[in-house]
Amino acid sequence: MSADHLPEHPDFLWRNPDPKKSYDAVIVGGGGHGLATAYYLAKNHGMTNIAILEKGWLAGGNMARNTTIIRSNYLWDESAAIYEHALKLWEILPEELEYDFLFSQRGVMNLAHTLGDVRESVRRVGANRLNGVDAEWLDPQQVKELCPILNISDNIRYPVMGATYQPRAGIAKHDHVAWAFARKCDELGVDIIQNCEVTGFIKDGNRVTGVKTTRGTINTEKVGLCAAGHSSVLAEMAGFRLPIQSHPLQALVSELHEPVHPTVVMSNHVHVYVSQAHKGELVMGAGVDSYNGYGQRGSFHVIEEQMAAAVELFPIFARAHVLRTWGGIVDTTLDASPIVGLSPVENMFVNCGWGTGGFKGTPAAGLTFAHTIATGAPHKLNKPFALERFETGALIDEHGAAAVAH
């Protein structure tokens, strides 16, 4: 947990090629999900004549802005299946990608502060265990033993009444995750094209045949959208709608501190989540700003509220300082579950709606989305996450059920 453990700054890990005239598939969005999708397209499906188009720089959107929490303790079967598969991939990816991105399985604790929280938490622990997800219920004393700096006394507005705990959950160095995927993609022959914004799509009838970009027109057999907060903008260019609202989501870090926080603590009720980064910053986040926004910034009262919650839970943080705050644009759905599958446009596929929790899903999003693009049909893990669920009513409602409010 100190700077000594950080890897050396890497050499250039990928080429910066000019776009070719045509590709077998084009992935729009060079964040974690786009990179993982391209990686699995090349590795699992032998599709190496593909490109990732990134309007800015590689992994500079939400991949650079998230709080890096990885867990799989979701309530519903469909969610537990895809997030647990992601967690299993996280466990093998450092070796597979030959890159130690410091995946630290330090556990994630979800606090309960009300009787309702306790009931929901105990139910979720049971559901998790039935789905093969490691989960435990901790009483306040056990919470204190695992995380001594937490205030479990009853002198706060919402005392800690217990917590769920997933020991295999944790955090990873997000930038290194992106670089690890990018290096492997590049080795496999994938073109990673930065500063290349998509401005339109070329269609033959209802079938997509090309992509217009700021670096010229690119013909392609297939298009996969991995654009998070800008998914609606791309869908509109392609001529269809998505049930997504884009919101700012903010996070903050303190200055560097000695290691004081051994795990990850999330509280839905007072609403903050906190871990300590490998370098020593306290990393915090909470919920989205209420209004729609594409501005990559939010309102300061959201930061104030999560800091107030953090100081109440961790009195030791009272003397820490905010070093910086930032915002990303998250693509929320009304059931707080992602959309991974086909789109109304032939040969165009959508991976979006991961909202506030996309980082943890990165490997499974990539794996299942690559399968969907390569075969034209969803993988069994992402089949329930089809766009059609908003018509059929088969929603996967993780609002409140997913251990944190979205």
Added chain:
Amino acid sequence: MLLISCPNCGPRDETEFHYGGQAHIAYPENPNELRDREWAEYLFYRENTKGTFAERWVHSTGCRQWFNMLRDTVSYDIHSIYAMGQQRPDLQADKPGEFSQTGEFGQEPGLAPGAATTSTGAATTAPTSSEGV
């Protein structure tokens, strides 16, 4: 934080308000005749505009009245505040660089001072950096 000019109470902090999403969504006229696709559109599909967006807000801790707002979803500047039930104002028809008082609020007696004016430059949020950890 947004500074929002409530039509009844005047300029107040965003924390006094709640967001109501896209404005001008009417309840289906013939709900019994809707097909699943149309219900999905009504229930789950909303515009997600990058740019000027018509949305609803309610002054929860003040007058508790709903109103509509035109706001830029990139700059977060508030361009217009107007009454529920009123048509979306045409910003292009206004003088460039100057936002008109829209809505019927301006004509109502006993209006709070400045209530009908729309905030522009003041309606910005705290600047934030954009680096990850």
